[in-house]
Amino acid sequence: MNLKEILKKNDRLRRFVKCVKIKKDFKRDAKDFCGNYMEAKSEIPQLEYSILLIVHSLEKGLSSKKLRPFGNEKVKELIQVMNKFPINYIENPNTPFIMGVSILKKWKQVFDENRWEENESYKNVKKFLKHLESYDMYPVGSFRYTLKEALKYNNIDYLNAIKSRHSVREFSDKKISKDDIKYCVEAAIASPSACNRQMCKVYQVSSHENIELLSNVIMGLGGFEKKGINYFVFTYDIAAFSFYGERNQGYFNTGLFAMNFVNALHFKGIGSCFLQWANTAKEDEMVRKKLNIPNGERIVVVLAAGYYADETLCPCSYRKNVDEIYKLI
Ligand SMILES: Cc1cc2nc3c(=O)[nH]c(=O)nc-3n(C[C@H](O)[C@H](O)[C@H](O)COP(=O)(O)O)c2cc1C
Structure with a gap:
């Protein structure tokens, strides 16, 4: 009798082996996550996602109705991340990097327009952007979205x-x-x-x-x-x-x-x-x-x-009704 046949005959043993396999694959998932998540290494994907995360945070700041000086720590963090990219990448960057440059330009522009006091972050941004002036600016920041x-x-x-x-x-x-x-x-x-x-x-x-x-x-x-x-x-x-x-x-x-x-x-x-x-x-x-x-x-x-073929037979896949799915709680 091979293992498959033994397991087929013994339900408790079969479920035990299944659990062991499930735990083993979950462990593999955890290992993959730990080895590749944002802080696991300073490789291009991790750095690009860090940029996107900070850009998003700054965009939320820029979408605020009552705009006041904001994002000093975030721009500092962003510059730190962007400084980690190798020179050959910076010469030919992907979208996230250009979004990073654009949001810094936008942040500085808002500072300038509102005549906010030039703090340390502002000076750092100004210095950092000096080398990146030739980059196109992507439409980052906020925009007015109308009901219409x-x-x-x-x-x-x-x-x-x-x-x-x-x-x-x-x-x-x-x-x-x-x-x-x-x-x-x-x-x-x-x-x-x-x-x-x-x-x-x-x-x-x-x-x-x-x-x-x-x-x-x-x-x-x-x-x-x-x-x-x-x-x-x-x-x-x-x-x-x-x-x-x-x-x-x-x-x-x-x-x-x-x-x-x-x-x-x-x-x-x-x-x-x-x-x-x-x-x-x-x-x-x-x-x-x-x-x-x-x-x-x-x-x-x-x-x-x-x-699509001219015609095909497919399962009806009937759906549950709204009351079975939706509850007001
Ligand atoms: C995540 C997911 C996995 C699916 N896997 C299969 C599959 O392995 N084989 C298959 O024939 N259909 C698969 N389906 C299709 C579903 O059977 C189908 O979406 C469902 O019956 C509803 O039917 P409908 O898509 O025609 O509305 C899958 C659907 C989803 C969303």
Whole structure:
């Protein structure tokens, strides 16, 4: 009798072994978090997320109705972080760094406009920005959001539009266009994220070999027609998170990100179905290695997608009613 058969016959032993495996994989999750979270190292992702966190904090200060001198400690912290970037990065920086420069410029501008007394932080910012004057300024800070703007699209039939999406498990074999993908990624980027840290990523799996790999390792593919299937892998960067209370934030953020992507696909005539990433730590590591997904990222979910077939059979997936879901407390 092999181990599987023994466990099948002994329920208590089976549950005990399951618990051991669960604890082992949770331990791996904790190790990954400790090894990659914001303060674990001073590498580019960690530094960029630190910038985004501070930018967000300063933007909230700038959105205050009763503006007064603020953010002295934050700008100091920001300069400290920005000084850690290597020179080759500064010559060709990513968006977070330019956002950092822009918010410092904005902060200084507000100080100047309000003729606030030049304190130590102000002088530091002025000195720091001297070397970065050539950078374009991104629209950071605050802006006036009007009721008119908020209600601009409220005449569309939103509820029925989102209700017209259904998970489909067969697709047409038309290749997904780059423009459609770009549109959907933009929709995903528009989703909210904790302190605007934008830690989610999406990978489109293109090679036949990697499509095969995912087809073999994903569990929930029963009932799928593989013809015309495209896979999108959604991940988040652990580097975006700074303390243990945030350890599960990545999953929530990626859920929002992925849903915006899926709704945009639907709008473009591309059907999809989420595939739960219910794999062991070992399988997860193997797949990340093969797909070249960095160690500091976690896979959250995979999506199978392709243009809608003319017709397909799909489960009704009837929903609970509003009273079962919503309670006024
Ligand atoms: C996180 C997540 C994981 C899912 N995993 C699978 C899966 O592995 N296989 C599958 O066929 N469907 C999967 N689904 C699709 C659900 O079965 C489907 O969303 C649900 O039945 C509701 O149907 P609808 O999407 O058509 O509204 C998943 C959905 C979500 C949100």
